[in-house]
Amino acid sequence: MTDQRGPGRPRSEAARQAVLNAAMLDLDEHGYAALTMQGIAARAGVGKQTVYRWWSSKADVVLEALIERAEKIVVAPDAGTLEADLDAFLTATFREHGLRRVLTGLMAQALLDPEFAVAFRDRFLFSRRAALRQILDRAAARGEIPGDVDRELLIDMVYGLLWYRLMLDHAPLGEPVGRQLTGLLLRAVSAPPPGTGAASKPSGPMS
Amino acid sequence: MTDQRGPGRPRSEAARQAVLNAAMLDLDEHGYAALTMQGIAARAGVGKQTVYRWWSSKADVVLEALIERAEKIVVAPDAGTLEADLDAFLTATFREHGLRRVLTGLMAQALLDPEFAVAFRDRFLFSRRAALRQILDRAAARGEIPGDVDRELLIDMVYGLLWYRLMLDHAPLGEPVGRQLTGLLLRAVSAPPPGTGAASKPSGPMS
Amino acid sequence: MTDQRGPGRPRSEAARQAVLNAAMLDLDEHGYAALTMQGIAARAGVGKQTVYRWWSSKADVVLEALIERAEKIVVAPDAGTLEADLDAFLTATFREHGLRRVLTGLMAQALLDPEFAVAFRDRFLFSRRAALRQILDRAAARGEIPGDVDRELLIDMVYGLLWYRLMLDHAPLGEPVGRQLTGLLLRAVSAPPPGTGAASKPSGPMS
Amino acid sequence: MTDQRGPGRPRSEAARQAVLNAAMLDLDEHGYAALTMQGIAARAGVGKQTVYRWWSSKADVVLEALIERAEKIVVAPDAGTLEADLDAFLTATFREHGLRRVLTGLMAQALLDPEFAVAFRDRFLFSRRAALRQILDRAAARGEIPGDVDRELLIDMVYGLLWYRLMLDHAPLGEPVGRQLTGLLLRAVSAPPPGTGAASKPSGPMS
DNA sequence: GGATAAGCGAGACGGTACGTCAAGTCTTAGC
DNA sequence: GCTAAGACTTGACGTACCGTCTCGCTTATCC
Known part of the structure; x- marks a missing residue:
């Protein structure tokens, strides 16, 4: 050794x-x-x-710098309830917008260079997703989320919102938004489907 | 004239x-x-x-080409209910992923060039948002959405998801996803707040 | 007409x-x-x-402008003796260096563009040479210049000096130089060959 | 070193x-x-x-090529008399007209670009003049040329003729011309002033 | 006086070379 | 074998003029 x-x-x-x-x-x-x-x-x-x-x-240089400096990764300690976990995670995540220039630059590069896109996803983006997935999985195990909810979709919506606002820079992106989003998500996963229409079939598997 | x-x-x-x-x-x-x-x-x-x-x-060239070819704009005819409107709009929108290369290329450029970013937002992105906003405004007028729901946030979540999946290309992005999203959104805007925690105060104005 | x-x-x-x-x-x-x-x-x-x-x-434009503005051509009135004629002509000619920029520009063009070179020679340079040739011919008729002197060579030496100094701009180019040149030329055409060497065979035709 | x-x-x-x-x-x-x-x-x-x-x-490229290829510089070995020196130098110099295209091209450039003009003069033209000046200086030291003759003027007349004919290409430019010029110059510098006119004052300094 | 014709200012057109920039590679000497 | 330095080939950049063309308009002659 x-x-x-x-x-x-x-x-x-x-x-x-x-x-x-x-x-x-x-x-x-x-x-x-x-x-x-x-x-x-x-x-x-x-x-x-x-x-x-x-x-x-x-891009490779910047990615390494980013990862090294963001080693203080957003961890997700178990706070007991989905609401508490979500609130902690989202407010922390949405506080990160100081990295706007770095993140949007790397994303631009990923969009232009498929090879780098793989590195960016695997070494950065997916590790972030994993933390949120852990929270949701815990909540599902506790029964706080119906089993038919597509948790990947939820994750994508959270990060989608984050990235969309990071990139467009047309709306605020701070702790309050994280809190707001927590509320919206909790409602979405806890409520029964509102209508009877065929448009949403929450009981079927979502592939 | x-x-x-x-x-x-x-x-x-x-x-x-x-x-x-x-x-x-x-x-x-x-x-x-x-x-x-x-x-x-x-x-x-x-x-x-x-x-x-x-x-x-x-980027300017491609943007003009895109706009000219997408003149067949996604309109939002009033179908009477939020669910029907949303379903029609989202399935149509999420069907567009054939433009992936064009859209991600333009987004990359916008991320690198602030001047182009303005043009891209104003001439393309915002005109799309406007269509969705119209649907939500109609629904709010009909009382289908509580007045305290931040409609801009909803719009950003929809387009955030779309763009996030367009860019990462790690998950499906077609009509089914549109339908799934419709369901999720309907639940989120129609349900009462699940808990009593302070994290989400749906009854107060969201600044 | x-x-x-x-x-x-x-x-x-x-x-x-x-x-x-x-x-x-x-x-x-x-x-x-x-x-x-x-x-x-x-x-x-x-x-x-x-x-x-x-x-x-x-170049065509400038040549026409030059000719139009230099219509007040250097004429060569017969003053009776070669010395007087030469002195008048040369001092007048060498006074022209105010046209330096125009003349060197046109010459540059002529050197680069054979077609323009023809126009420049025929419409400008040769008309100047003609005036000097007239003076020398008159002198020859009066016997002031030996018949075996190559008068074309003399002309070329005069204009050669003028152009050389115009172009290099390393030495004065005014009336005094004209006068100096008059003296030198008079000596050259009036003296008998100094040596006996074969290097200069003034009695043969010079082709 | x-x-x-x-x-x-x-x-x-x-x-x-x-x-x-x-x-x-x-x-x-x-x-x-x-x-x-x-x-x-x-x-x-x-x-x-x-x-x-x-x-x-x-022009810079061509100048360097010219200098490198013309390293076999026209030297001026002392042949003992002005006539012999001049004849050797002039016939050699006037033999060079194979370089017509190169030389006229460079001159054109020098006329258009003052910065290059300096380089052309210093790195090429003046080094040629120096060789001829050496010959004339030697002759003056031997008393073959009166002290009151402006040797710079003589040099300019020689190179003036050369360049004039190079540029206009209206008259021959070979060894015979060199020989002819030798004769003319010898006469000019050895003869007493022909007349008594004030136009040429060979015995005074020429300013 | 109406048709015909050429010149006019304007400005877009397809080109070519400019001189600069950064990419990614290669070749030194030195540690 | 890594390092700093820096020259190498490549290729796009954005600009400047080239000389040509196509407009609408004006100004003449000729029938």
Whole structure:
């Protein structure tokens, strides 16, 4: 269980940090669109090749920086009830909008580059979804959510709203919205279907 | 209401159509990221300057093409009840995922270019929101939705879900989802608040 | 010998003058290299087509302007002796260096465009040479120049010096130089060959 | 006198030669006016940026090619007498008219671009003048030329003639002309002033 | 006086080259 | 074998003019 290191000069941790820092600084100052591998390398005082050796694109750099800095992940401690859990999670999540520039930049890249899209989903987005899914699963186990409710749909609605407002920036996106959303979701999952129409068949499985 | 034409050679409608067509073809074949103004001009058999004269970016071209081709706008005829209206609108809307490449490409551009973001919102996104808002307003007037429900939030949740799935492409996005969503929304707006907790105060105004 | 004019709107003299003026002004202000047909037309308040209808290049415009403005041609009245004639002609000619920008611009164009070179030679340069040739021919007839002197060579040396200094702008170019040159030429054509070497065979025809 | 090389990949001599060659070939085939930086790069199989990195214009490229290829400079060995020196130098110089296209192209550029004009003068024209000046200075030291003769004027007359005929291409320009010119110059500098007129005061200093 | 014809200002058209930027790769010397 | 440096090929960028064309309009001659 050694360090597992071959011959040759070892990777420079200083260079790695310099690159991640330079990327975040440039991003804050000039926005994601103005980021370039060239610029990151220059600002970090690092050879371009060193950047390319470890990351394949500017998005890769930013993603790593984001993950490293957001290691203080939004955890979901069990508070006993769905309402309490949801409220804690959503207010915490919707408080994150300070990362707007980073997140929308990465999303833009993911939309343009399918390869990065996979990395972005797997290394970032899905780990967030997992936390919310855990909350809902717990609530279902407690019987707070009917078994016929499509929990994936609920998750997508929560994150859909978050991303939509992050991207459009046309409406507020803070704790109050999280609280509001909690209420709406609780209503939706607890109420019986209102009408009799065929449009909603809550009792059937939703594939 | 005249033709409103100044002196000089009039704009060539043929060139305009050639550009829009070339852009859509290139987009379908190679994706939005591979689109270039240069390539559009070449494929359209048009001078680069002619493209720049009328559009300021590839996103501008694609947006115009999208709007022109989607002139068959999603209208919202009054079907009498919220459920019927919603079902019609949502199934129609969620059927649109054939435009995935176009829409995600434009969104990527909007995320990178604030100037284009404004155009995209104003000329496309908001006109879609307006249709849904109309349905909800009608329902509120009929008393089908409590007055204290934040209708903008509902709209954002619907489009949030649509966009989130469009972008992540991790879950289905077709008519069934539209129907499912109809059910969920109807429950949410019709049910009384489930608990008594302070987290959701449906009876107060939501700021 | 009538006006020889068919049907149709006659050429606008106003436009012609406006173009020539605009060209000379732009030339004075920004130099020949910065002249463009487009710019000339715009400054003259004239359609581009109107310029192209009557002139085939910016050089053409400038040449016509030059000729029209230099109509007050350097004539060569017979002053009786070669020395007097030469002195008058050369001092007058070398006084012209105010036209430096125009002349060097046209020469540049002539060097780049063989077609214009012909026009420049025939309509401008050769008419200048003719005046000097007349002086030398008169002197030869009077016996002031030995018959074996190549008068074309003399002419080329005079204009060669003029153009060389115009172009390089490394040495003075005014009346004193004209006077100095007169002296040198007089010596060259009046003296017997200094040596006996075969290098100069003044008695043979010079082809 | 070391290699004086910093870090980083060294400049590619192959690319340099390819560019200079491509320029000369294009120039020979299509003339100076048709030369473009773009075309040179393409023909040399080199990126446009590589050309711009080392040269700032097509004229710069051609000038360097000319100087490199004309390294076999016209030297002026001392043959003992002015006549012999002059004859050798002028016949050699006037033999060079094979470079007509190159030289007139560069001169055109110099006339259009003052910045290049400086480079052209300093790196090419003046080095030629220096050779001739050396010859005249030697002759003056030997007493073959009166001290009151303006040697700069003589030099300008020689090169003036050369350039005038190079540019106008209306008269021959080969060894015979060189020989002819030798004779004319010898006469001019050795003869006493022919007349008594005030126009030429050979015994006074010429300002 | 109406038809015909050419010139006019304006400005869009298809092109070509410009000079710049960043991409991603390669080649040094040095640690 | 990693590092900083920096030259390399590639290709799109957005701009400037080129010379041509197509408008509506004006100004002439000719029937």
